[in-house]
Structure formats: C-alpha cells, structure tokens
Amino acid sequence: xxxxxxxxxxxxxxxxxxxxxxxxxxxxxxxxxxxxxxxxxxxxxxxxxxxxxxxxxxxxxxxxxxxxxxxxxxxxxxxxxxxxxxxxxxxxxxxxxxxxxxxxxxxxxxxxxxxxxxxxxx
Amino acid sequence: xxxxxxxxxxxxxxxxxxxxxxxxxxxxxxxxxxxxxxxxxxxxxxxxxxxxxxxxxxxxxxxxxxxxxxxxxxxxxxxxxxxxxxxxxxxxxxxxxxxxxxxxxxxxxxxxxxxxxxxxxxxxxxxxxxxxxxxxxxxxxxxxxxxxxxxxxxxxxxxxxxxxxxxxxxxxxxxxxxxxxxxxxxxx
Numbered sequence: 001x002x003x004x005x006x007x008x009x010x011x012x013x014x015x016x017x018x019x020x021x022x023x024x025x026x027x028x029x030x031x032x033x034x035x036x037x038x039x040x041x042x043x044x045x046x047x048x049x050x051x052x053x054x055x056x057x058x059x060x061x062x063x064x065x066x067x068x069x070x071x072x073x074x075x076x077x078x079x080x081x082x083x084x085x086x087x088x089x090x091x092x093x094x095x096x097x098x099x100x101x102x103x104x105x106x107x108x109x110x111x112x113x114x115x116x117x118x119x120x121x122x
Numbered sequence: 123x124x125x126x127x128x129x130x131x132x133x134x135x136x137x138x139x140x141x142x143x144x145x146x147x148x149x150x151x152x153x154x155x156x157x158x159x160x161x162x163x164x165x166x167x168x169x170x171x172x173x174x175x176x177x178x179x180x181x182x183x184x185x186x187x188x189x190x191x192x193x194x195x196x197x198x199x200x201x202x203x204x205x206x207x208x209x210x211x212x213x214x215x216x217x218x219x220x221x222x223x224x225x226x227x228x229x230x231x232x233x234x235x236x237x238x239x240x241x242x243x244x245x246x247x248x249x250x251x252x253x254x255x256x257x258x259x260x261x262x263x264x265x266x267x268x269x270x271x272x273x274x275x276x277x278x279x280x281x282x283x284x285x286x287x288x289x290x291x292x293x294x295x296x297x298x299x300x301x302x303x304x305x306x307x308x309x310x
Binding site for chain 1: 128131138139239240242247274286290
C-alpha cells in the first residue's frame, strides 16, 4: 500500500516552489481567470479548474496565476475561462476539462488562441 | 447540483463574495447516529434577516443579489426531503453560519462526490484566505488549515504554485479516502 503523504513533504516542495517563484519577478506572464459562481459550479467549473491545474503541473509551467473572477453574466456560456496574456484578455465559453487542457497547452503556454471556443476578446 | 461537494463549494464561494477573511468548513458524518452535517462559518459582511429570507425564495430574488445564494433554495429542499434541513445565522458586519443537515442513510441524499476537488478549488482560487477544513467520519478526523500550510510553504505566492497545489489536492484526496475507510468518496 502506498504510504500516506506527510505534510513534511510539503517543506521539500517549498524549495522547488521558491525556485520557480524566483524566476518570475512579480507579475506572472499569464493570468487564468475562472468564474466560480453558482451557475459556473453547476456547469462544471470545478472540474475545468482541476484540469487547468493538472495540465499546468504536467507541463511544469509556473508562469501562470489562477485567479477567481466574478460571473460575467454569460450564464449560458459557463464554465467561462479567461486568459490574459500579452496584454490581451480572451474569454472562452463552455470550457470542458478537455477544452481547458487544450487552452493551457496552446494559449497559456504557447500564446496561440484556441479560436474555436472564443466568445469575447478585450 | 449532483454532489454535496458542489453545494459546499457554492456555499463557500458565497462566503468569499461576502468578503470573508476566515472561513471554517466542518463536515461531520456519523453512520450510527445517522447524520451528515455541513457547517460553513465565515467572517464576511453578513446579511440582515430580510436578506436571509430573500435568498431562500428564488422568485423574489432581485437582480442585484441574484448572484448570492442561488443554490440554497434547492439545497434546502433536498435537505428537508432527506430528514434534515438548513439553518442560517447571520449578523451584519460579523459573519454568517450556514448549517446543512441530512439523514446520512436517506436514499435520496445526494452523494458527497469529489470533495477533494472542492477543497483544492477553494485554496487555488483564494490562497490568501484562512481556510480551515475539518472533516469527521465516525470519530476519525482530518484537518487542513491554509494558515498552517502558508507557514510551511513560506507565503501566499507559494500557495499559487501548481506543484504545491497538485500535491495538496493529492494529500486531501488520500486523507478523505482514509476517512471513508479506503473508499474514494464514501460510496459503498
């Protein structure tokens, strides 16, 4: 049986995090905004966020910050994810975990907008 | 909502929107006494009695407050149909306590679902909040305090790091599984 994780392991991970935090001085290159209102949650925003974290971790990408954003009033488009990169914000609608992984790989890391799921830009 | 863990996320998100800096989530489950109680306590801006009444009525909810508590009327109905109910105590500028009770064995009680993802979502989107999660199942207990974790990892910024978040998610998932005697989400 796998040994249960101990909170002590976190101390070791801290050093790892320090390294990646050192790289970015202040602001991260990318901001990923997920709206976590009632409608978003019911539409699956939690699992979308889990996919984003897991994909960022898998690709060892540390230059993105996840922030919560209030509902945009686009209830029918939930879960809504916005990516702020290169001074532009792109809003994606109906973001399933699968689409979220694609957005991380293409847009967050490589700067290529995934046009198929874009609902607005600013 | 299909899972109680999604309702929990919804309630905690209401606390966050109310400007809470400290949020305590306590879940207590007892199969012998046959209850499941979820308590969310926050130090947000609170609500007056009128507002508490309004959030339970989806038909009188006005556009200015429709973003708050939308999920509560349905949750109340579910809890009442399962031998339980909801109580809200709130005081302006002091905070709010939401208590949701279910008869644990009730056939219509929604499953807990993916609670670990709910906990990680709360931490990942609001790392600066002091979030305390206490879960008791038949006398066994698991506690997680983001205040303590912040002390271990150094600062709030480290709590935004995906390596640390991923670890925390796995850590919570393992401990919940242990609480449920090796089952992922308490299902038989």
